[in-house]
Amino acid sequence: MTTMTDTSLREFKMPDVGEGLTEAEILKWYVQPGDTVTDGQVVCEVETAKAAVELPIPYDGVVRSLHFPEGTTVGVGTSIIAVDVSGGAAPAPAEEAAPAKPAAEPRPAEPAPAKPQGRKPVLVGYGVAESSTKRRPRKGVPPVAAPVEDTLYGATALQPVQGELNGHGPNGATAPRPLAKPPVRKLAKDLGVDLTTVTPSGPDGIITREDVHAAVAPPKTPEPAVTAPAAPVAPAAAPAPVVSYDGARETRVPVKGVRKATAAAMVGSAFTAPHVTEFVTVDVTRTVKLVEELKQDKDMQGLRVNPLLLIAKALLVAIKRNPDINASWDEAAQEIVVKHYVNLGIAAATPRGLIVPNIKDAHAKTLPQLAESLGELVSTAKEGRTSPAAMQGGTVTITNVGVFGIDTGTPILNPGESAILAVGAIKPQPWVHKGKVKPRQVTTLALSFDHRLVDGELGSKVLADVAAILEQPKRLITWA
Template sequence: MPDVGEGLTEAEILKWYVQPGDTVTDGQVVCEVETAKAAVELPIPFDGTVHELLFPEGTTVDVGQVIISVNVGGGAAPAAPEAPAAVEAPQPVAAPVAAPVAEAEPEGRQPVLVGYGVSASSTKRRARKASAAEPAQAAAPAAPAPVVPEQLNGHGPVAGRPLAKPPVRKLAKDLGVDLATVTPTGPDGVITRDDVHRAAAPVAAPVVESVPVAEAPAPVAAAAPAQAPAVSSDARETRIPIKGVRKATAAAMVGSAFTAPHVTEFITFDITRTMKLVEELKSDKDMAGLRVNPLLLIAKAVLVAAKRNPDINAAWDEAAQEIVLKHYVNLGIAAATPRGLIVPNIKDAHAQTLPELSRSLSELVATAREGKTTPAAMQGGTFTITNVGVFGVDTGTPILNPGESAILAVGAIKLQPWVHKGKVKPRQVTTLALSFDHRLVDGELGSKFLADVAAILEEPKRLITWA
């Protein structure tokens, strides 16, 4: 199991795309794993034949443990071991080693363990730790249920298997749907999310009926049947294992809430001129083909206000007892996905033009919706925006993303009576809420920054004059 993200120590195997005896090529995706931050597809770095899968789907594996062995010798490996007693399984290890840990094979055939390379002479292996996964590994691999590959780094789909994207495969697993029984309606016979929901409707209704599917967090990482959400006999309760993204988010939020002293300030203002500018930019030739919405200009206002108040963009280093002032802004955008809340960020957003920022926002949102956000995209954020207004919520008291000094919540934009030029008129009005770490940001700095953001959005020409 490779380290697919900084600071991650384990990952859960969601889906195997290969079985013992299958031929694989260098770069082919062989499995999908879920870390505490994202779902990631792992490619194989060898050409050969799959010798053995060390862990079944649904197992959480420590980084450094061996999960698959591949025979890279000149001879073809059999689809299954010729004699189970004669060929022992390669054993998981606690940390990467220089040579494979499989027993010696007949000349011309030698299983290779992902990330460990080929051994010319080693015939010994480490003692194996007992684990809950051992019973499943001791028996010969069972015939696999139909799985759903998509294009595997140019190697194409496996013949006879249904086609679907990774988020759709995960959804089907969560809902207990066999993709081989689903009628596809997507282009070229690809199974869509709607296809899965239709197939699951008779059995999954008690789980999803109370919340719209697009907004309801899917059960995270319920990959193996034994670990799927358990519904009580009277269907009055659903139990969802706390793992993956949801577990990491919960730990981070608890740590943030009880480590950083939070202060939240609010400001309500007239955003009518910004809304008019949004409509004008939609027809501007320089923004042709780009997504223009209020969030784009709010993000730009945050970047300009941060330049005027640079101390807002900082971090508290407890170990070094230092305040780290950052001269760049990696702008995080909180996104609700079926896997849970994630906060990918736009690297060096402060240096982007408005068209560039629009492209970055669009790519960030599209990637999050497809479940393709990488761990790297969620690391290194310096400031976060969370848009609760899309749900019709006026405001909130957001919790800081760990390692950041401030987070801005954007409320719903509504037509309200407002005093404008001495008269009460209907105007577009919204409320912003800024939470900040009071160790780093005092009331004066927090108030100035929040007031600057509101002032820019009241008079968007300040995007030019203040920039």
């Protein structure tokens, strides 16, 4: 990346578009070098671990350069685009900026600095920043390290020739910090692995999840890998099996973005909260009839009216009658946190994977307001425009597997929530109604809950209340 010394150049850095996000993938550029941009204009679309987000530029000017191509994952705080805000034409090529170098030339008494062997990029948030200004080593000092001007902190840091220190401190006083991404560091912490003892196998010396898992394996495992290359003729050292990949018969899709975050969250939830799932089959014929009547109501015109709307309202009423179900488990404080509001999550399948945006303060909404919020949530999710904020702070979730023709399921809790309701397909079935077997509209509901804070009685009451309301929708009025 060219070092920018012109004060008219502005570097737009990758912002933190969510809470605690460390990186985002550039999906699409909407501008190219030479294009004129204005304050607030969207210049690119990025995908975080939570959603796809469009980034607006915060100033007017002419695009000088795009620092990363589409498909690149960039750390938060890294410059992604340079904009000339002077209003003039783009400057001449980089040769014209070279006069800054002669200032460092008239020092013939000092030897040229040792050239770093294979300088490697540093992960965002670790190590020293790149700079075009380098000092020469003094006479008599072994060429083990060359001081580099730290442009990030405005101080001189020590850059070893054979590798880079990732800790901070004067003259490299701190111990070298292994290169690893935050999720890998958390995995190592959970497994009790000291990263300084792990041998990295990733690009540029980065420690991967596989390296951490290998570190906790029995000590006999890594020995053949070290001795086999040194003595390939030894009969006891069998070669590692070669995994073949036929592109015509298999397709490999990288796990990243929303799908990667969802997978991690579901694994964490499944192995943290003890799940219990209860089921009930219910006659929802009256609810289906009420949906058709509401579609004709003038107060509901233009709104999304379907069985899911009444199921959502039924769950909100059940929570009002049994407020302890709307809670979360605080492991650190060893407390149950009962929420006096309901942010109702609705699971939505999108091209980028499953996401669960939520309707803020759903408990305070009327039926038309709930229908409007539900319609906006679904439309935004299908378009891939759900913001990270819309997926944070959920308290209880509904997942509608019935749209896929499925009768029911055992849903996994969203992290931080105590309950999730699965709704199966509504279809005609023989049912005993008023003493006679008749075809009725029937569905099966499944409620999964965290058994640490929700016992069988509370979970059963909530599920029974939802079923009773769907069987007799007039209870929406009498129980609300």
